[in-house]
Amino acid sequence: MKNIISKVVISSLVIGAVGFTNAQKIDAKAKKILDDITANYKSKKNTYFKFSFGSGTNGKVDKNEPGIYYAAGDKYKLKIMETEQIFDGSKIYNINTEDMEVTVAKPNGSSSMFSPINYLTSYRNDYNVTYEGKKNVNGVNADFIKLTPVKSNGIQAVYLFVDAAKKQMIKLEQHGNNKDLAVIAITQYKENQTLDPGMFVFDKNKYKNYLVTEL
Numbered sequence: 538m539k540n541i542i543s544k545v546v547i548s549s550l551v552i553g554a555v556g557f558t559n560a561q562k563i564d565a566k567a568k569k570i571l572d573d574i575t576a577n578y579k580s581k582k583n584t585y586f587k588f589s590f591g592s593g594t595n596g597k598v599d600k601n602e603p604g605i606y607y608a609a610g611d612k613y614k615l616k617i618m619e620t621e622q623i624f625d626g627s628k629i630y631n632i633n634t635e636d637m638e639v640t641v642a643k644p645n646g647s648s649s650m651f652s653p654i655n656y657l658t659s660y661r662n663d664y665n666v667t668y669e670g671k672k673n674v675n676g677v678n679a680d681f682i683k684l685t686p687v688k689s690n691g692i693q694a695v696y697l698f699v700d701a702a703k704k705q706m707i708k709l710e711q712h713g714n715n716k717d718l719a720v721i722a723i724t725q726y727k728e729n730q731t732l733d734p735g736m737f738v739f740d741k742n743k744y745k746n747y748l749v750t751e752l
Contacts, residue, residue: 567668567682570701575657577704583609586653587725590617593718612737623739630739642752674698674707
């Protein structure tokens with residue numbers, strides 16, 4: 538479980554910028570749905586997701602763990618198991634409490650967080666987008682959108698399931714070329730809460746005994 542979290546949550550942050558030369562194809566209906574959802578989230582002072590993080594292989598989820606995600610503007614905090622990430626608007630702090638390690642990196646143009654909403658913006662440059670119709674997801678008649686990379690990046694496809702009427706994400710699945718599967722299923726959503734002023738601040742005093750690596 539720890540390995541797959543490292544693959545989809547940590548390593549994806551430091552992918553180098555790649556020039557995409559292939560012709561990108563984006564379905565107009567899918568684009569409108571994704572852009573509407575993005576605009577909805579951006580219009581909020583802040584958003585909160587509680588979700589289930591599933592991992593497995595060959596299209597089957599073997600394990601599930603709870604996760605939480607807070608976002609306000611460009612800043613965010615994500616926590617799954619013993620891994621926590623904070624983006625303070627300038628740097629990304631990846632904190633692993635089990636290994637007592639902190640990795641610090643600056644985001645770049647093609648960085649992609651595996652979070653409840655990461656693909657809402659990254660699709661614009663990195664993926665072909667198709668609308669695949671409707672699919673029932675936990676009782677919701679969800680719109681099903683498929684993303685495929687314009688250029689090889691280790692991902693075979695990403696499936697997004699959204700509630701277009703509410704302009705909200707329901708579930709996303711990331712299928713790797715190596716048959717790894719990672720799934721985020723949103724179980725609770727809140728918006729415009731009163732958050733701790735230090736929510737998106739990395740306090741180095743809390744991690745004095747950690748190994749800190751700057752990338």
